[in-house]
Amino acid sequence: MANIERKLASVRKVTDIRPIPDADAIECAIVGGGWPVVVKKGEFQVGDLAIYFEIDSWIPHELAPFLSKGKEPREYNGVLGEKLRTIRLRGQLSQGLLLPITLKLNLDFSYLVTAFERDLQEGDDVTEILGVQKWEAPIPACLAGQVRGNFPSWIPKTDQPRGQNIVDEIFEEHKGETYEVTIKLDGSSCTIYAKDGDIGVCSRNLDLKETEGNSFWNAARDQGIVDAMLVYNKKTGHNIALQSELCGEGVQNNQESIKGQRLFLFDIFDIDGQAYMKPDARISLLNEHIVPLGADLTHTPVLHLAMCVTDCFANLDELLAYADGPSMNPNVKREGLVFKSNDSDFTFKTISNEWLLKRKEK
Ligand code: AMP
Ligand code: MN
Numbered sequence: 410m411a412n413i414e415r416k417l418a419s420v421r422k423v424t425d426i427r428p429i430p431d432a433d434a435i436e437c438a439i440v441g442g443g444w445p446v447v448v449k450k451g452e453f454q455v456g457d458l459a460i461y462f463e464i465d466s467w468i469p470h471e472l473a474p475f476l477s478k479g480k481e482p483r484e485y486n487g488v489l490g491e492k493l494r495t496i497r498l499r500g501q502l503s504q505g506l507l508l509p510i511t512l513k514l515n516l517d518f519s520y521l522v523t524a525f526e527r528d529l530q531e532g533d534d535v536t537e538i539l540g541v542q543k544w545e546a547p548i549p550a551c552l553a554g555q556v557r558g559n560f561p562s563w564i565p566k567t568d569q570p571r572g573q574n575i576v577d578e579i580f581e582e583h584k585g586e587t588y589e590v591t592i593k594l595d596g597s598s599c600t601i602y603a604k605d606g607d608i609g610v611c612s613r614n615l616d617l618k619e620t621e622g623n624s625f626w627n628a629a630r631d632q633g634i635v636d637a638m639l640v641y642n643k644k645t646g647h648n649i650a651l652q653s654e655l656c657g658e659g660v661q662n663n664q665e666s667i668k669g670q671r672l673f674l675f676d677i678f679d680i681d682g683q684a685y686m687k688p689d690a691r692i693s694l695l696n697e698h699i700v701p702l703g704a705d706l707t708h709t710p711v712l713h714l715a716m717c718v719t720d721c722f723a724n725l726d727e728l729l730a731y732a733d734g735p736s737m738n739p740n741v742k743r744e745g746l747v748f749k750s751n752d753s754d755f756t757f758k759t760i761s762n763e764w765l766l767k768r769k770e771k
Contacts, residue, residue: 415463416463416534417466418466418539419533420529422456423438423453423459424455426453426454429501432499434450435499438459441461447503464504465544467544469540485542504573549660554622556616560614564650569748571759572729572759583755585719587718588718589714589751590712591675591708591749592710592743593758597661599612599628599653599654602648602650624670634651638651647681651706652675652677653673654675654709656670665738665741666738666740673706676691684754685749685754688751695708712746732745733762745758
């Protein structure tokens with residue numbers, strides 16, 4: 410089971426060009442049938458291959474100096490540049506950056522020329538060669554902790570592809586499938602595993618030592634999950650990993666306004682069978698086994714148990730609009746939704762554009 414690495418910069422096809430009302434100099438290009446990007450009028454034609462940079466990319470200054478709008482570029486991990494965010498231009502949503510495939514290469518970037526002399530094909534990943542990094546907010550100390558080891562290789566890291574990158578898979582390949590739809594909480598990923606009597610608590614990328622100030626371990630103990638998992642593992646011999654989102658004070662913006670910190674379950678991985686449990690089996694295991702053993706653990710809010718996505722939504726725009734709405738805390742906008750198929754192991758997420766536009770940048 411491959412962990413999904415995001416292709417932040419890749420070769421993509423322009424699938425549509427749409428005018429922007431009352432704008433003379435700009436128009437909206439649709440990339441790969443999914444992402445809208447505002448571009449200069451006439452710069453791209455339908456069918457062109459171009460280099461697309463997704464939101465959250467850190468773009469080296471030399472690649473697109475205009476992003477700094479005449480100001481000094483900012484710095485991230487020692488690289489001068491700018492971060493790509495979701496914006497609106499003249500009312501049009503714009504997500505990411507599109508550059509011609511014939512990048513006018515600055516002399517400082519001459520080492521790239523050789524790479525670009527090869528024929529680039531649709532789908533090619535050019536993230537590394539262009540020096541693009543994923544921008545991540547600094548991690549607070551309570552979430553960093555001391556390392557016990559790498560994230561276990563026998564558990565997949567949590568993540569799902571974004572709907573915009575897999576439009577055909579959703580609407581063609583997986584047509585007719587029903588999905589569990591849960592609210593995506595904006596916290597920090599935590600995996601707790603019980604394997605052959607051993608228990609481990611991991612952050613998104615690391616297996617963590619139990620230390621006093623570590624939020625993941627504290628929540629796992631305080632909510633009784635560690636003890637419940639150990640008993641479950643001993644009684645049944647079943648090796649499992651619970652994947653949950655840590656939300657609360659000091660985590661992201663705590664938009665759910667949770668007192669203290671709490672874990673919310675969203676997946677269970679069957680380590681012995683090397684497969685995710687299907688939604689209904691996961692919810693039964695939680696409520697009929699883990700909770701009765703004393704774990705004070707709730708699931709991320711479930712909006713639907715079996716929604717047929719292709720019956721409910723005619724296209725990506727309709728599916729994305731459904732991501733907008735109230736969160737677990739009904740007074741705030743949700744980050745988005747996660748869709749997990751009941752019929753295959755296909756999953757994806759939709760991030761709310763309303764939420765992306767409103768989000769407080771750190
Ligand atoms: P991202 O936050 O964009 O990296 O999206 C993936 C992450 O969403 C996962 O790694 C989880 O930590 C988190 N997440 C929050 N809520 C859910 C949910 N209901 N289902 C699955 N993942 C979720
Ligand atoms: Mn997240």
